[in-house]
Amino acid sequence: MAKRNTALNDLIHIASMLPWWICLACAVASGLYLHTIAIEPVVVNPSSFDFTPAILKGVASVAQYVAPMIFVFAAILSIAKRFKRSRLLNSANNSTTHSLAGYSWKDFELLVGESLRRQGFAIQEAGGGGPDGGVDLIARKDAERFLVQCKHWRSMQVGVSVVRELYGVMAAEGAAGGFVVTSGKFTKPAREFAKGRNLHLVDGQTLAEWIAATKRSPAMPDKARVEPAVNLHVDRAVPRNHEPEPEPQQSNEPSCPLCRKSMVNRTAKSGANVGRSFWGCMDFPKCRGVRHIP
Numbered sequence: 001m002a003k004r005n006t007a008l009n010d011l012i013h014i015a016s017m018l019p020w021w022i023c024l025a026c027a028v029a030s031g032l033y034l035h036t037i038a039i040e041p042v043v044v045n046p047s048s049f050d051f052t053p054a055i056l057k058g059v060a061s062v063a064q065y066v067a068p069m070i071f072v073f074a075a076i077l078s079i080a081k082r083f084k085r086s087r088l089l090n091s092a093n094n095s096t097t098h099s100l101a102g103y104s105w106k107d108f109e110l111l112v113g114e115s116l117r118r119q120g121f122a123i124q125e126a127g128g129g130g131p132d133g134g135v136d137l138i139a140r141k142d143a144e145r146f147l148v149q150c151k152h153w154r155s156m157q158v159g160v161s162v163v164r165e166l167y168g169v170m171a172a173e174g175a176a177g178g179f180v181v182t183s184g185k186f187t188k189p190a191r192e193f194a195k196g197r198n199l200h201l202v203d204g205q206t207l208a209e210w211i212a213a214t215k216r217s218p219a220m221p222d223k224a225r226v227e228p229a230v231n232l233h234v235d236r237a238v239p240r241n242h243e244p245e246p247e248p249q250q251s252n253e254p255s256c257p258l259c260r261k262s263m264v265n266r267t268a269k270s271g272a273n274v275g276r277s278f279w280g281c282m283d284f285p286k287c288r289g290v291r292h293i294p
Helices: 002-015 020-038 052-091 105-117 160-173 188-194 204-216 223-235
Strands: 122-125 137-141 144-151 177-182 199-202 263-267 277-281 290-292
Touching: 002 052, 020 052, 052 105, 105 122, 105 137, 105 144, 105 204, 144 160, 160 177, 160 188, 160 199, 160 263, 188 199, 199 204
Parallel strands: 144 177, 177 199
Antiparallel strands: 122 137, 137 144, 263 277, 277 290
């Protein structure tokens, strides 16, 4: 019985990653669809030994109530999470880099998500699975998708390997850009790697400035907030102690000979050229264009 409750809780938790209004829409749609199956008359021919229609009707008769209930509970949980994010952001308005390190990794992730939401992004939890579990949030804005990785590290600086890994995931999934957010700091190689790429490194000091900005400019649902939010995102993505990134210039990355998209530096893992670097299309495996590096 406990195992069944755990499975049900997992389903509700997964569904709650969606916005509450989508959960309610799914509750209505699933209830109506399953109800049409449940009331559909079924004629079973015993000689054929095919009882599948009768079994489906029986399952739908129960699921027409269970599925909407799951989505309704998920909508309530989604609303509760949103209130919790707002509460965290309001309580953190006077935060410093040191106080940000006092949050749990989960609350830190919620805090980052709400900070981006106040800048005009639509946030979806990706379920990274822990303080070092990969992509944690997916941020959408103006039909573009950004991957967000949260590193709640108290004593370690975020190194270039973390930044390079997220950049590779961005290329593989075709994301428009990405954020790596930490309560601490980034190493110099990490900052150097991010330059010239649509990859923004947000350290603890910058995040504290983002949070303080929400107190001066509370979130509003109208479109008038979009442009200021973009400016905030661009201007504050670099720590104060470092020079701002130069204006983007012509990229050193070549274009794909097949589809003309940007290419990513990869390393051959098999074949005659194992260990050698080459340029591969960012749209791999849909496009297999390559350029050899001399």
